[in-house]
Each structure stands twice: as C-alpha cells, then as structure tokens.
Amino acid sequence: MQASDARLRELLSGARTIAVVGLSDKPERDSNEVARYLKSQGYRIVPVNPMLSEVLGERAYPSLDAIPADIGIDIVDVFRRSDQVPPVVDAAIARTAKAIWMQLGVEHAEAAARAEARGIPVVQNLCIMVQHRRLKIPPIARPE
Numbered sequence: 011m012q013a014s015d016a017r018l019r020e021l022l023s024g025a026r027t028i029a030v031v032g033l034s035d036k037p038e039r040d041s042n043e044v045a046r047y048l049k050s051q052g053y054r055i056v057p058v059n060p061m062l063s064e065v066l067g068e069r070a071y072p073s074l075d076a077i078p079a080d081i082g083i084d085i086v087d088v089f090r091r092s093d094q095v096p097p098v099v100d101a102a103i104a105r106t107a108k109a110i111w112m113q114l115g116v117e118h119a120e121a122a123a124r125a126e127a128r129g130i131p132v133v134q135n136l137c138i139m140v141q142h143r144r145l146k147i148p149p150i151a152r153p154e
Contacts, residue, residue, distance in 0.1 A: 013133050015145060021109050021131060022138075022147045025084035026054060029074060029107070031098050032089030033057040035065045040113070041089040042066070044139040048087075051142065052150025056081060074101035083107045087138055088116055096121045103128055111138050 013021070028048055033041045033055075045066055049055045057065040060072035071077045074086065086102040088095060088111065095118035102110050103125055110125050112118070114137040122132040133141075 013131065017131065018133065018136075018141050019145050019147065021085065021111075021133070022142055022145065025108070026150065027056060027081065027083055028053050028085045028087050028138075029056040029058055029077065029083045030087045030089065031058040031074065033059050033062075033065050033070070034089075035059075035062055040137075044087070044089075044113070044137065047139045048142070050149075051147070056083065074098065074105050074107075077105070085109045085111050085138075088112045090116065092116050092118050099125050099132075103130060109133070111136070113137055114140075 030041060030045045033045050036042055045055050049066060055066060055068050056077055057068050057070035058074055059070050062070040064070055083105055086107045088098050090098060095112065099110060099121035107130060110130060110132045112134045114135060117134040122134060125132050
C-alpha cells in the first residue's frame with residue numbers, strides 16, 4: 011500500500027537529513043539530479059557510494075553503516091536495483107532511520123515489510139523530488 015499525500019508531506023516536512031544510497035557523481039544521473047534538488051531545498055545530503063569520497067561537496071560514505079553515529083538519518087533514499095534493496099533496508103533498520111524511500115522503479119515488498127514491522131515507514135516506486143515538488147513542500151530554513 012502506497013503512502014497517502016498527507017503521510018508523504020509529513021515525511022518530507024519532518025526530514026532534515028537524507029542519506030542517498032547509490033548517489034552518482036555524474037550530473038546526468040537521476041540520483042545526482044535528485045540529490046542536487048534536495049540539497050537546494052535545504053536538506054542535508056549524506057552520499058552513500060563505495061566508489062566515491064565526495065559528491066556535491068559532501069563527504070561520501072561506502073555504506074550506511076560507515077556514516078558516523080552522530081549523524082541522524084531521517085530518510086534513506088534508495089537508488090539501487092530492487093534486488094539490491096534488502097541489505098540497504100537492513101542497514102537502515104540498524105541505523106534506526108526514520109523512513110526509507112525507494113526511488114521510482116525500486117520496490118521490494120519483503121524488505122519493506124521488515125522495516126514497517128519495526129515502525130519505519132517505507133515509500134516505494136516514487137521519486138522523492140517529484141513528490142516534493144508536487145506536494146509543494148517549502149524549502150527548509152537554515153539558521154544563518
């Protein structure tokens with residue numbers, strides 16, 4: 011079952027830090043475009059890609075497990091093939107992420123059920139950028 015607009019609005023409005031799993035440093039890739047957009051809207055982006063040390067001016071981490079514990083993760087945004095989702099979801103559960111968002115074309119019912127059983131909401135097969143724009147979520151005001 012897909013989340014309602016009210017639930018999507020709640021997740022996006024309440025989030026401040028988004029770990030982007032599979033974030034590419036190539037500007038033409040969807041993951042890069044989406045992360046750039048989210049960053050422009052005031053979210054803190056935490057890139058997760060074992061092949062990179064930095065993306066969009068942010069330090070990249072090889073896995074969710076490698077992100078320092080003092081960095082709280084509100085949403086884990088997943089840009090991986092559906093068959094690669096289970097270990098990402100398990101790591102998100104271990105990190106006590108507040109939500110898991112699988113991008114357009116990415117779904118895994120069993121992994122989603124594991125997260126939801128632990129009280130972690132899951133969005134599947136939706137683009138976070140498209141939904142953010144559609145729902146007209148205001149940018150996050152950053153302290154000066």
